[in-house]
Amino acid sequence: MxxxxxxxxxxxxxxxxxxxxxxxxxxxxxxxxxxxxxxxxxxxxxxxxxxxxxxxxxxxxxxxxxxxxxxxxxxxxxxxxxxxxxxxxxxxxxxxxxxxxxxxxxxxxxxxxxxxxxxxxxxxxxxxxxxLFPLSFGEMVKEHGLLGEKRMIEQRMIYGYYPDIVTQAGQEQELLKLLAGSYLYKDLLMLEQINKPVLLEKLLKALALQIGSEVNYHELGQIVSADKNTVEKYIDLLEKAYVVFRVSAFNRNVRTELKKGKKIYFYDCGIRNAILGNFNSMNTRTDVGALWENYFLVERMKFQAYRGVDAKLYFWRTTAQQEIDFIEESEGGIKAIECKWNSKSVVKFPKPFTDAYPDAELRFAHPGNFEKMIGFDD
Missing domain, CATH: 3.40.50.300 (P-loop containing nucleotide triphosphate hydrolases)
Incomplete structure (x- = not known):
């Protein structure tokens, strides 16, 4: 079924x-x-x-x-x-x-x-x-129950939510490697603009290493030996192929807010890990925080899309490097969300933000309250 x-x-x-x-x-x-x-x-x-x-x-x-x-x-x-x-x-x-x-x-x-x-x-x-996204946490709760799917969060952060991956236990790595290859390049390589597959692979690896970090097209160009305009064009095509998506900087009231920053995330953590060839368990990884951000953000996006919620997602940072992982803006106002893998982390929201947006709802997302934070309690 x-x-x-x-x-x-x-x-x-x-x-x-x-x-x-x-x-x-x-x-x-x-x-x-x-x-x-x-x-x-x-x-x-x-x-x-x-x-x-x-x-x-x-x-x-x-x-x-x-x-x-x-x-x-x-x-x-x-x-x-x-x-x-x-x-x-x-x-x-x-x-x-x-x-x-x-x-x-x-x-x-x-x-x-x-x-x-x-x-x-x-x-x-x-x-x-x-x-249509890959499978969602909410859809799998219907299959496994809330507790059963919460127990699978680490597995999902490593292998993702593609239907073939979820339904064929034990074959995740092999299937993901096949999927990451054919899935990523089939549409892209049909385009005349994509004439350097090796460059595309290098760029994907560079983006996979930078999830959760602000990206700079010029710096990426230096990493992959391409000019800034080529990098931007390839990222645009990757976005149109639903491999990655960009999150812009939020700015309204504060003079020092970044206005042109971009972060890039993957639609599926499994694809991201397959690009890097890293399927290590969570307790041995150095990228747990970034993976958790990516996982949380995409699950929140799925929940909202399927509920018909019109909300825009951003990140927030100042020139002094004060930052908040995600800002969500909708008719209901502004939510500021910090994501931490460790539920015992101390989270403080920067004073310039709370002063400028006193009505913003402040939230802390961790695995313990994950289902509520993606919207189960909205």
Whole structure:
């Protein structure tokens, strides 16, 4: 039995409302499995097409409404997997939404290179867009219970939450190495801009070593022997392939707040550790604090995304190096969050921050209160 995904109900509620449904996310996070589960629940005739196949791309590129009707036939749902591989996919989806109104189209994509970008203009007002992460703490609580999944936190920080990794115990390292290779490079190496795979590998290792630290494109360039602009371009592409994401500096009231800083985190700790080839246990690692930050941040992001919470995440630092791990800004106000692996750590929030933001909610996230801190008590 596939693991139940929290996002499934939200997608189900938006079916047959005369809009395309786009499901984005990294490769191998279970987008196809999610769609198959959804379609089995709904119980209507559906057609599956895979954008990785050349004949599918040929049929759906520059397709007319007549051709699309012939392809779809009597089916009620058209499911296009890896739709970003199909040139002009946005216009094709628009034709289906506008002219074949009795058919629900669902498209999945493992990169933002085409599906998100090229579908934006044609599908304005014609789509529901969802993002599927690797499995979440909340989803695994449904499988193992709260106590059972909390006992697995160290395992998840080392091996991550990809479905194949979670469901095939004992094969984590082998599978992660395969996943980190094919998953990271399949979309990226299709791009003309990526003509130096060795540089990409060096950059990924440098980023993996710097999670939780502010990144400097010029310094990264020196590490990987590339210019600053190339580094920034490659990081942008890694972000669009859902390998990493950037967190910006928070600044509102304090003159000494950093205004242009960036930190970079990975969507999955297992992928990050596979890039470094480091699957050591937590009690022998020197990067536990950074891993805990990455793990906490992504689980908080998953919880909010699946609950439809609109919140922006930042870090905070001053020119005097006073800092707070995460700032979360939403309609409910500002939360300042410090992450420590050791629950007995003494946490003090910098006075310049508390003076400037007296109404901010101050929180301390550690493994003991993890479920509450990611949102179970919100």
């Amino acid at each position: 596939p693991i139940h995904r929290q996002i499934l109900q939200s997608i189900k509620e938006r079916m047959f409302r005369n809009k395309a449904i786009l499901i984005l996310g990294p490769r191998q996070v279970g987008k196809s499995t999610l769609c198959e589960s959804l379609l089995k629940e709904i119980g209507v005739p559906w057609l599956y097409l895979n954008g990785d196949e050349a004949d599918v791309r040929a049929e759906l590129t520059d397709a007319t409404s007549a051709r699309l009707r012939n392809i779809i036939g009597e089916k009620k749902v058209l499911f296009i997997d890896e739709a970003q591989r199909i040139p002009g996919i946005g216009l094709t989806l628009k034709i289906i939404v506008d002219q074949i109104k009795d058919v629900q189209v669902i498209a999945t994509g493992s990169s933002a290179f085409d599906l998100a970008n090229l579908s934006n203009e044609p599908l304005t007002g014609r789509k529901f867009e969802f993002f």
